[in-house]
Amino acid sequence: MIRFENVGMRYGAGPEVLRDISFELKPGSFHFLTGASGAGKSSLLRLMYLAHRPSRGLITILDEDIATIPRNRLPELRRKIGVVFQDFRLMSHLTCFENVALPLKINGAGSGVIKKYVSELLNWVGLADQANARPATLSGGQKQRAAIARAVISRPKLLVADEPTGNVDDALAVRLLFLFEELNRQGTTVLIATHNESLIRRFRHPVLHLEDGQLVPSPLRPIVPLRDRAPPPPDSRRFSDPIYPDAPGEGGRHG
Amino acid sequence: MAKRRGDIPLGNDPASRLLPWIIGFMAFIAALALSGALVLAAFSDRWSAGLTGTLTIQIPPPAAYDDEAGFEALQKEALAAVRRTPGVASATLLPLDEMRALLKPWLGAGADPRDLPLPRLIAVTLEAGEDVDLADLGRRLEALAPGITIDDHGLWRERLTDFMAALQLAALAVVAVVALAAVVMVIFATRGGLLAHRESIELLHLIGAHDRYIAAQFQGQTLFAAIKGGIAGTGMAAGTVVLLGHGAAATGAVLPGALVLEPMAWLWVMTVPMALIVIAVLTARRTVVNALVRMV
Numbered sequence: 001m002i003r004f005e006n007v008g009m010r011y012g013a014g015p016e017v018l019r020d021i022s023f024e025l026k027p028g029s030f031h032f033l034t035g036a037s038g039a040g041k042s043s044l045l046r047l048m049y050l051a052h053r054p055s056r057g058l059i060t061i062l063d064e065d066i067a068t069i070p071r072n073r074l075p076e077l078r079r080k081i082g083v084v085f086q087d088f089r090l091m092s093h094l095t096c097f098e099n100v101a102l103p104l105k106i107n108g109a110g111s112g113v114i115k116k117y118v119s120e121l122l123n124w125v126g127l128a129d130q131a132n133a134r135p136a137t138l139s140g141g142q143k144q145r146a147a148i149a150r151a152v153i154s155r156p157k158l159l160v161a162d163e164p165t166g167n168v169d170d171a172l173a174v175r176l177l178f179l180f181e182e183l184n185r186q187g188t189t190v191l192i193a194t195h196n197e198s199l200i201r202r203f204r205h206p207v208l209h210l211e212d213g214q215l216v217p218s219p220l221r222p223i224v225p226l227r228d229r230a231p232p233p234p235d236s237r238r239f240s241d242p243i244y245p246d247a248p249g250e251g252g253r254h255g
Numbered sequence: 256m257a258k259r260r261g262d263i264p265l266g267n268d269p270a271s272r273l274l275p276w277i278i279g280f281m282a283f284i285a286a287l288a289l290s291g292a293l294v295l296a297a298f299s300d301r302w303s304a305g306l307t308g309t310l311t312i313q314i315p316p317p318a319a320y321d322d323e324a325g326f327e328a329l330q331k332e333a334l335a336a337v338r339r340t341p342g343v344a345s346a347t348l349l350p351l352d353e354m355r356a357l358l359k360p361w362l363g364a365g366a367d368p369r370d371l372p373l374p375r376l377i378a379v380t381l382e383a384g385e386d387v388d389l390a391d392l393g394r395r396l397e398a399l400a401p402g403i404t405i406d407d408h409g410l411w412r413e414r415l416t417d418f419m420a421a422l423q424l425a426a427l428a429v430v431a432v433v434a435l436a437a438v439v440m441v442i443f444a445t446r447g448g449l450l451a452h453r454e455s456i457e458l459l460h461l462i463g464a465h466d467r468y469i470a471a472q473f474q475g476q477t478l479f480a481a482i483k484g485g486i487a488g489t490g491m492a493a494g495t496v497v498l499l500g501h502g503a504a505a506t507g508a509v510l511p512g513a514l515v516l517e518p519m520a521w522l523w524v525m526t527v528p529m530a531l532i533v534i535a536v537l538t539a540r541r542t543v544v545n546a547l548v549r550m551v
Binding site: 049050051052053071072074075076078079083089091092093094102103105106107150154 | 262264267454455457458459460461462463464465468548551
C-alpha cells in the first residue's frame with residue numbers, strides 16, 4: 001500500500017513544491033498522475049521512488065514507513081519499485097542490453113537468467129535488434145522503450161513512470177500502456193504521470209491531478225467504456241519472474 | 256591502457272585517468288627510498304662486520320727515542336703477549352717503512368718521516384665468535400710499558416652505525432610520507448570520481464544498489480589503477496637501482512658493492528606495490544562509503 005498523509009516537500013531551503021498531499025493507492029491499483037508543467041508531478045514521483053525525503057508529513061511505501069526505515073533497508077525497498085524517468089537516465093557507456101539488465105545484475109541474477117529475460121523483454125518492446133546499441137545511437141522512442149524495459153525487468157511491486165509515452169507514437173504508447181496494465185494485472189501498483197489525455201480517456205483508470213503543488217479533483221473523466229477497449233496485443237503475454245522464476249504467488253511474484 | 260567496463264564509467268573521468276600515473280610515481284619514489292634504506296643497512300652491516308673482528312694496538316715511542324734496541328724489544332714482547340692471548344687469530348707488527356710511506360703524502364716532500372717519533376702498530380685479527388678479554392690484555396700490555404693502548408674501533412663503529420641509522424630513518428620517512436601522500440591522492444581522485452559520476456551513482460541507488468555494490472565499482476577501478484601504477488613505478492625504481500649498481504661497479508666504485516641489493520632486500524622492495532595497492536583500495540572504499548552515506 002502507498003499512503004501519503006499531509007505531505008509537504010521542498011528542495012533545500014526553497015519554497016514548498018508540494019503541499020498537504022494526502023492520498024492512498026491500494027495494492028494492485030492503476031492511477032494516472034496529471035497536472036500542468038511545474039505542478040509538482042515529478043516531485044511527487046521523486047518521493048515515491050525514494051529519491052527525496054518529504055519536508056513534512058508521513059509517507060508509507062509498500063507498507064514501509066519512509067521516515068523510520070533504516071538506510072540499509074532502502075535498497076531492498078527500491079528493488080520493488082520500477083521507475084521510468086522522464087529523461088530516461090540510461091547509462092551512456094552501456095549497451096541497450098546492459099542497461100536493461102542492470103536491475104537484475106544488481107539483484108545478483110546469473111548471466112543465463114539475465115540473457116533470457118532481457119532478450120525476451122527487448123523483443124517485446126521492439127528493441128531486439130538494438131540490443132548492442134549504445135543509447136547515443138537510439139532514437140527518443142527507442143530510449144523510452146529501453147528505459148521502460150529496465151523499469152519492469154525485475155517485476156516491481158510499484159511502477160512509477162514519468163511521461164513514459166512522451167517520445168513514442170500513439171500506437172506504441174497504447175502498446176506500452178498494455179504492458180503496464182499486464183504488470184498491473186499481475187499485482188503491480190502503477191502510477192503514470194502523463195500529459196496524454198487521449199491515453200487517460202482510453203485507459204479508464206483513476207486520475208490524481210496536481211495543481212500548484214496540491215492535489216485537486218481531476219477535470220478529466222475516462223470516456224471510453226471498458227468494453228470498447230482494444231484487447232492486449234498477442235505478445236503481451238505474462239512475463240515469468242526473472243529473479244525467482246519458480247516463486248509461488250500471483251504471476252510468480254515474490255513478496 | 257585497456258579499459259574495463261563497470262556500471263559506472265569510472266575510467267573516463269580525469270581523476271581516474273590520472274590515478275595510475277599518480278600511484279606509479281608514488282611507487283617509484285617509495286621503492287627507490289626503500290632500496291636506499293636497504294642498501295645503507297647492508298652497507299652498514301658489512302662495514303661494521305669488517306671492523307668487528309680486528310683490533311689495533313698502539314705502542315708509543317719511548318721518551319728517549321734513541322733507545323732503538325729497547326723499543327724493538329718492547330715491540331717483540333708486546334707482540335708475543337698479544338699472540339698468547341686466547342681468541343687472537345693473528346697479530347702482525349705494521350712495518351715501519353709502510354707507516355712512513357703512508358705519512359709521506361701528508362708531511363710533504365721536504366719532511367723526512369724518519370725524524371718523527373712514530374708509535375708502532377700491531378694489527379690483530381680475532382678468531383670468529385671468540386671473545387677476547389681486552390681488560391686482561393690491557394693490563395698485561397700496561398705492565399710491559401705504560402701508555403700502550405688497544406683500539407677496538409668501537410667509537411668508529413658507533414659513529415658509523417648512528418650515521419647509517421639516521422640515513423635509513425630519513426629513507427623510511429620518505430616511504431611513510433609517500434604512503435600518506437598516496438592516501439591523500441586516492442581520496443582526491445575518488446572524490447573526483449564521485450562528483451563526476453553523481454548521476455550514475457544516484458541511478459544505481461534508485462534501482463536498488465547497495466552502497467557496497469557502488470563502492471565495489473570504485474574499489475575495482477582503484478585496484479586496476481594501483482596494480483598498473485604500482486608495478487610500473489616499482490619496476491622503474493628497480494631498474495634505476497640496478498643501473499646505479501652497475502654504474503658504481505663500472506666506475507671503480509668509491510664504495511664497492513655498496514649499491515647492490517641482496518635477494519632478500521629485493522623481496523622487501525616488492526612489497527611496495529603490494530602495500531600501495533592495499534592502501535589505495537582501502538582508501539577508495541572508505542572514501543566512497545563515507546560519501547554514499549550522505550547521499551539519498
